Amino acid sequence: MASVSGNVQGLKNSQIKQLQQLYQERLTSDGVVSLKLAHNLGKLSKAMHRPLCCYLDRRGQVVEVAVGTPEQTQLSPEALPRRSTERLSGIRCIAVQSHAPDQAALVAMLRQRLDALVVLVPAADGAADPIEVAYLAHVVPDIEQPWAVSSPLSLDDLTVEDFNDLLHEWESELRESGFSSDQFQYVQADHDRVLLVGLMTDDLSSHQFQDGLEELTRLVESARGEVVGTVVQKRSQPHPQTVIGQGKVSEVGLQAQTLGANLIVFDRDLTATQIRNLEQTLGERVVDRTAVILDIFAQRAQSQAGKLQVELAQLEYLLPRLRGRGQSLSRLGGGIGTRGPGETKLETERRTIQRRIDQLQQEVNQLQAHRARLRQQREQQEIPVVALVGYTNAGKSTLLNTLTQAEVYTADQLFATLDPTTRRLTLTQTDPEAGTQERHDILLTDTVGFIHHLPPALIDAFRATLEEVTQATALLHVVDLSHPAWQSHIESVEEVLQSLPAMSGPILLVFNKIDQVNSEQLATAQQTYPDAVFISATQRLGLETLRQRLQLDQPTAVA
Known part of the structure; x- marks a missing residue:
């Protein structure tokens, strides 16, 4: 027997069978709805205390029975007949709910190109007729309000309407106006x-x-x-x-x-x-915004360590959001009013996710230990480490490539690079009195970009990566001076840095992309931050000044 879709959780088997019997209903081809179908839907909805929807084709055959409102029970694109964009879908919805069609239900009608939406409002308890009033809605060629809703109708008035005549009239209006219902269809795109x-x-x-x-x-x-x-x-x-x-x-x-x-x-x-x-x-x-950021991180992660940390962040974001996902996932326990069949899907999902989080936490701890050993080896070699930090898309990776001839991926995108990259940079210092040159090696580490309100799940999951920042000898805080909100970007990065374990090394502020700003904006930044370095990584401007400030054997060089 055909299945019943929608929110059937908690319904009795007898009630589900009654809903399944609705598939046996058959209307005449010219009827909007029959008295029998309307009465059956009204009685079932009142007994179950739930809204119901019944979808019929133009032959009067029931194609879908669902528990829920029109917006909750929309048909999938595959379930809707393929028809010309100048015509409607050939499917109408008969809904029983406690109120007249609201905008959500009307939008659902639009996006499915339904022939019509019939809303039946149940009568009060004790009434002889289970349906008090009905409404008939359909699509009209008006982009500002592309629907029309009838005034309240009695079932008798509704059932005498010739549905074929109505359909012919409605589709003629759409066709003559040049209005295409295609703009309200499900979007079948290869991107969001x-x-x-x-x-x-x-x-x-x-x-x-x-x-x-x-x-x-x-x-x-x-x-x-x-x-x-x-x-x-x-x-x-x-x-x-x-x-x-x-x-x-x-x-x-x-x-x-x-x-x-x-x-x-x-x-x-x-x-x-x-x-x-x-x-x-x-x-x-x-x-929400955090979900978008996590999706970007999932796309950018290339290394195994990066993928590990992204998965951990996603699960930590998901776990507290399992609650509130609907009645089908509600908790059933052992107290009065909560007894049920045992563990529900919510508890199963929560335990599964928590086990995976615990496993990933252990792997992140191992990653931290591995990177700590690498840092210890570098410390034994007495090679200073300078970490590049800054707001996302400030040009950190481009600066690393320019200084060290690295080949880190760069693009005009937020979070273009995710996995940290470390390269050796050789600095040359000239002694004017002795006429000699001394060479010093430092390690430059490109780190993940920051952003305003960086999700806490990311900070926690990427703690192994962010330790490259906290353990660095010094930091280069790279700022995109061409961005209108560069001052708030500085504040956002400082907030993230303050949330990390204390850092002992100095911080050098480096303003990038000075080739893209006017002289007035550049002068303002120079006056506000006189100790900063101003460069253009792409045009190689100011890089010699930056190298001089990176002579880490001079304690006052970076401040």
């Missing part, structure tokens, strides 16, 4: 089409908020996504359930369908409950 959502709260200035959105755009592009639009809202604090207000959630859903977005990215961290609520309403995947 991303709609950004930004929330400006009271603790953010307009400048900080805009910088954050621009950085999020770069992050998405670095993760190989395409930003197709941005929706912003200003409110004092995030909504605890949906981050943004309900009206703005509906706007995001409509924008996603209009622009063909298949991924929604928020500019802040989300809880599992918030993600679940948003995905149920929007019908699209929802991720």
Whole structure:
């Protein structure tokens, strides 16, 4: 017998069988809905205390029965018939829920190109008829509000409508207007089409908020996504359930369908409950800023050590977000009201992830020990180690390549390089009195770039890599002077450094990309940071000054 989809957790076997029997229902080809089907859906929904959806084709045959609202039970692209973009899908949804169709349900109708959405609202307990009122919604050729919803209808009024005539009229309107429902279809792209959502709260200035959105755009592009639009809202604090207000959630859903977005990215961290609520309403995947950063790290990791640390960071991010993922993963215990069949999927997943985290933690500890031995060998050789640190995309790898002829991968991307690289640099110092030259070797280590609000899971997982920073003889803090937010980048890097174990070595501030700034901006930075070095790694400007400051046998050289 055909299966029932949606949230069937907790339903009795007899109730599931009753739902399966709905597949035997058959409507006439010209009927919107039959009284029998409407009454059966109403009675079952009231008995189960859950919304129900029944999907039918144009022959009146039931093709899907699901427990949930229209936005929660959307059909997959494979389940929808392939039809011309000037025509509708040939599938209509009969839904029973406690209220008239809201924007989330209407957006779900749009993205599936449903012939129609019929919403039946149950009557109060004790009423003779299980359905109190009905609504009929359909797609219209209006990009601003591409749907129409009828006024409240009785079942008698609804069942006498000729559905074939209605369909002919609706599709004629779409065809004559040149309106293509293709823009509301599922996006079948080889990359993510991303709609950004930004929330400006009271603790953010307009400048900080805009910088954050621009950085999020770069992050998405670095993760190989395409930003197709941005929706912003200003409110004092995030909504605890949906981050943004309900009206703005509906706007995001409509924008996603209009622009063909298949991924929604928020500019802040989300809880599992918030993600679940948003995905149920929007019908699209929802991720937060940290998830994007972790995805970039997963793409960039090349070495075994890098992949190990990325996996650990991903699991530590995932573990606290297992909660709130829905009723099917809720905990069942041994107390009153919580007795059940034993361990649920949530507990199974949590134990599996925790075991893997423990294993990865042990491997990271081994990696730390291995790198500690390497550092000890370098210390025995008395070779100073200088670590390159800085905001992501500041030009650290390019500087390493220019100074040491290394071949580290570089690109105009955030987190282009992830795995640390160490190269030897020979410095020459001239003694003017003796007329001799002395050669000194140092080791330059390129480290992972920092970013504003670097996820704690990454800091913890990459502690073995970040120890290269804490154990270095000195640090070169590389700053991209051409970036409009270079001052806040300095502050962000300093915050990350302060969160690490104390460092004994000096820090030299190096402003990069001076060839891309005007003289006024350069003068401002030189006046604010008179002890810094100003260079262009690509144009090889100021490198000789930098080499002179790296003469580490002079204690005051790096400050």
